[in-house]
Amino acid sequence: MAIAAYNFPVRSTDHLRRPHSSGNGTWTDGASCYPIIEALMAGAARGSGAPLDCIRLALDAAGALGRADPVTSVQPARLQSFDGALYRTGTGAWTILHSDRLAASDVRFMIAYLLGRQLLGGSEMDYVECANADVMAMPEDDSAGGLAYAFASRLLMPLNAFRLALPGAVDLDVLAGLAERLCLPVHHVARRWLSYTSRRAWLTLRRDGVTLGTWASETAFGLWGEGLDGAKGLRAAPQTLRLDDGTSIELAVGPRHLAARTGAHQCAAFPR
Numbered sequence: 001m002a003i004a005a006y007n008f009p010v011r012s013t014d015h016l017r018r019p020h021s022s023g024n025g026t027w028t029d030g031a032s033c034y035p036i037i038e039a040l041m042a043g044a045a046r047g048s049g050a051p052l053d054c055i056r057l058a059l060d061a062a063g064a065l066g067r068a069d070p071v072t073s074v075q076p077a078r079l080q081s082f083d084g085a086l087y088r089t090g091t092g093a094w095t096i097l098h099s100d101r102l103a104a105s106d107v108r109f110m111i112a113y114l115l116g117r118q119l120l121g122g123s124e125m126d127y128v129e130c131a132n133a134d135v136m137a138m139p140e141d142d143s144a145g146g147l148a149y150a151f152a153s154r155l156l157m158p159l160n161a162f163r164l165a166l167p168g169a170v171d172l173d174v175l176a177g178l179a180e181r182l183c184l185p186v187h188h189v190a191r192r193w194l195s196y197t198s199r200r201a202w203l204t205l206r207r208d209g210v211t212l213g214t215w216a217s218e219t220a221f222g223l224w225g226e227g228l229d230g231a232k233g234l235r236a237a238p239q240t241l242r243l244d245d246g247t248s249i250e251l252a253v254g255p256r257h258l259a260a261r262t263g264a265h266q267c268a269a270f271p272r
Contacts, residue, residue: 033151036119039064040155051183052156054111058096061115069093071118074111076100083132084110086117088125094118099132105185106132109152116151117144136187136205136247137213140195156184157192166193172241172251186241187249191215200254204238207247 043064044057055074062070072093079085083099083106096114098107113135117128121144130145138149165178170193172186179186190203194217202216238250
């Protein structure tokens with residue numbers, strides 16, 4: 001399947017809107033990141049078959065949004081204790097740095113994440129430094145990091161087009177194939193799929209035996225009290241994918257389950 005410049009063959013702007021239940025069966029929209037994404041994409045250069053150019057997008061963002069604090073430089077650097085950085089310069093502009101040791105897919109997501117920190121951050125923010133492992137395990141909440149993660153995820157993987165890209169059965173092999181075509185890390189692609197799937201599924205990210213994070217689909221939250229071992233409720237043993245950097249990804253997928261979830265859960269800032 002060919003991937004257009006916006007990573008998918010998008011035909012409308014519906015994918016930019018966050019569906020939010022109003023409690024009476026209707027859906028409304030109100031997330032602040034979606035108008036920003038729409039404005040960015042309206043002026044983005046598009047080339048057939050190429051993933052979104054995150055560097056060009058970051059450099060052009062201030063002009064597209066009418067802001068006076070542009071990102072003027074996006075550069076690789078030999079970083080030591082972190083993998084990505086956003087710095088305000090003396091002129092009020094911004095510089096984005098990413099480690100020259102990151103894989104190309106991690107670089108793309110890191111740039112989008114740091115752009116989100118810049119666009120969604122307050123005037124009191126002067127810099128951000130982050131490790132790639134921290135971005136990989138970023139919670140989806142109302143924190144500055146959580147909002148920027150949601151921005152990057154929805155910028156690079158719009159919902160409706162993402163659904164079209166995964167029309168059949170999904171497992172780690174399918175997600176890894178899509179991640180390769182999008183030039184994005186597979187764990188971010190897997191988390192995006194979890195945000196909307198009706199299947200009971202959970203994802204665990206580990207590095208060197210240490211759990212970095214665990215995420216579940218909405219219909220799997222009733223499993224929290226039973227333990228996330230894949231044997232109870234999901235009817236499937238976890239599938240494992242090991243990456244070259246020592247990270248392992250585990251995904252267990254069960255049947256479709258549309259009943260109301262039973263586990264307590266704090267909704268993500270931009271759940272769709």
